[in-house]
Amino acid sequence: MIKALKGMKDTLDPQNRKFEYFIENTTRIVKKYGYSFIESPILEETILFKRSVGESSDIVGKEMYQFTDKGGNDVCLRPEGTAGIVRAFVEAKMDRIGGINRYFYYGPMFRYERPQKGRFRQFHQFGCESFGESNPLEDANIIIMIKEILDFFGVNYTIELNSLGCPTCLPPFREKLVSFLNATEGFCEDCLRRRETNPIRVFDCKNPNCQTLLTPAPRLNSELCQACKSDFDIVTKTLDSVNINYELNPNLVRGLDYYSKTAFEFVSSDLGAQNAVAGGGRYDKLVEYLDGRPTPAIGFAIGIERLLDMIELQEEKREGYYFGALCGEAKESLFSQAHKQLQSDKVIHNYDVKSLKAHLKGADKAHARYCAIIGEDELKNGVVWIKDLREKNEELRPLH
């Protein structure tokens, strides 16, 4: 038997029903906030992700499905959604047209990782990207929108918030931090590695010894430049004004290099170790990194599988008709009757001749509202027998 590759899942019942339910309602909500559908290819040039997500990130460094295609191009299955959308945005010259453009997308992403709870090699994200709006009210509004989505599905979460600074205040801070790390002995191996790759991540270390050593370390939230600080204040004050609870997490570091200023994650204790159900932030420099005109932007993505893991499927409701014959002679009339019904209703047609009891069982299993039967008696009288499986009443309708 040929099986799906490691970490890759087929979407069948009942997951498929959850998936449709999620897309339908999330789409409805984000459209209210002015987002419109966009789709970009799953396969992109490798350079796109190297320049946007960043070569120092784990995603680009070791998790990409990268290969050379038949034309000799260095290509990748997209590991995340934002880079492709920004490329599409710049390629369509939307940066030159200007204005405010908001897009949503959903689809598969690929990362070559060891699978575990809530983590797959092919997984799905639903994301939004807002271009052209630098006002931090947009940051707050996006967080409010995500909250509306998660609340609609009734999941538990907490919002974690941080400011990552900008090209004015982050690099000096990073240098300060690295000198501090260099001057301090006793950090664990992971932290020494982080010092080289992504120094801010040391704050995330779970090793209690490292946490102790970090006590006197410089902190970004007290090193933010005036602009970053005042923007972040607006975000938090706006959230306060609409009574949204959040936690300031100075250790929140996003794994993608393009983020700046506002960064947030929606985490849930109902998930496993992979507890982020949604995450995102501002990326004001990314459009120009990808050869566009400077355009402020902010976006986020929801991990669809992680969200679906937390939602309950509502019971499938009875709908439509089930058609069955009690004798071979009835088959022809039954088929034509079913065909006519199909013009206005969902119809499941069973082709086998079976007992009434067997057909009723079949109708029940098919979640049909009505069970329509033709047997010898009905054929003789030119009628079809119909039972309403929910109301438990029966009627005879003339064949037509």
Add this chain to the structure above:
RNA sequence: GUGGGAUUAGCUCAGCUGGUUAGAGCACUGGUUUGUGGUGCCGGGGGUCGCGGGUUCGAAUCCCGUAUCCCACCCCA
């Protein structure tokens, strides 16, 4: 990439220290004196015991390898 646990029917699992034709529940399917489901009763189909080696008279059972799944590290949605 590093650990730990698992792998027997479609699903959840039982199968003791290796010993005759590998079991259960659920699911599926059919019947159940008259044409009434989701909820009675009886029957039926379905398994090269993940795969490959090895030990043995004999392996689902012991050993080695390997694949996949689950969980965690790491990282992130």
